[in-house]
Amino acid sequence: MNQPDLGLKVAELRQQKGLTQERLAELCEVSPRTIQRIESGEVDPRLYTLHCLGEALDFDFGEQPAGNENLWLAVLHLSSILCLPVIPLLLWSWQKGRSYKLDQQGRQVLNFQITMTLCLFGGAFLLIAFPAALALAGAQAGQQFPVILLATVCLPAPLIATGLFCTFEGIVNAVRSLSERPIRYALTIPFVK
Numbered sequence: 001m002n003q004p005d006l007g008l009k010v011a012e013l014r015q016q017k018g019l020t021q022e023r024l025a026e027l028c029e030v031s032p033r034t035i036q037r038i039e040s041g042e043v044d045p046r047l048y049t050l051h052c053l054g055e056a057l058d059f060d061f062g063e064q065p066a067g068n069e070n071l072w073l074a075v076l077h078l079s080s081i082l083c084l085p086v087i088p089l090l091l092w093s094w095q096k097g098r099s100y101k102l103d104q105q106g107r108q109v110l111n112f113q114i115t116m117t118l119c120l121f122g123g124a125f126l127l128i129a130f131p132a133a134l135a136l137a138g139a140q141a142g143q144q145f146p147v148i149l150l151a152t153v154c155l156p157a158p159l160i161a162t163g164l165f166c167t168f169e170g171i172v173n174a175v176r177s178l179s180e181r182p183i184r185y186a187l188t189i190p191f192v193k
Helices: 005-017 021-028 032-039 047-057 069-082 086-095 100-141 145-154 157-178
Strands: none
Touching: 005 032, 005 047, 005 100, 021 032, 021 047, 032 047, 069 086, 069 100, 069 157, 086 100, 100 157
16 A cells, blocks of 8 residues: 555544554554654555554555455455445445455445445436326326337336446456556445545
């Protein structure tokens, strides 16, 4: 993990544990100024200091890749194919403490899944509400055929497109994570930061 991400993660974990910079420095046997410089992104810590930070904060900062990390990353990204945010949430919750990479990419997958779930609910609402409104209007005008055609052919298209988009994004990002390339989920609202 590189700066400034490392410094931000150290500060976040330290605050979650309720530690001051001085107390964390004592636990790691370094000066408080060293902790300040790491958190601000001014310096990259030595491997020993990174290991001490990991032990004090109960987190693997990626100095050694977590066992089966690539497998978990691939499973996490491929879970987005199912369009259910529960599965990525469970995987991320279970694996996020093992490495920074799993934590960050898990957040991206979860944000993508929440966004796509909202799109699916919006599409389902349109699938129900729009034909009902058209049927009502068509019944008043005495026409039924165009409403049935519209409801069966046109309105499911956004739901199918969302499912195909989720499948495409899951597969592409699983391949990207395995080849150490940056992960990008398009059309994502950052709910989980």
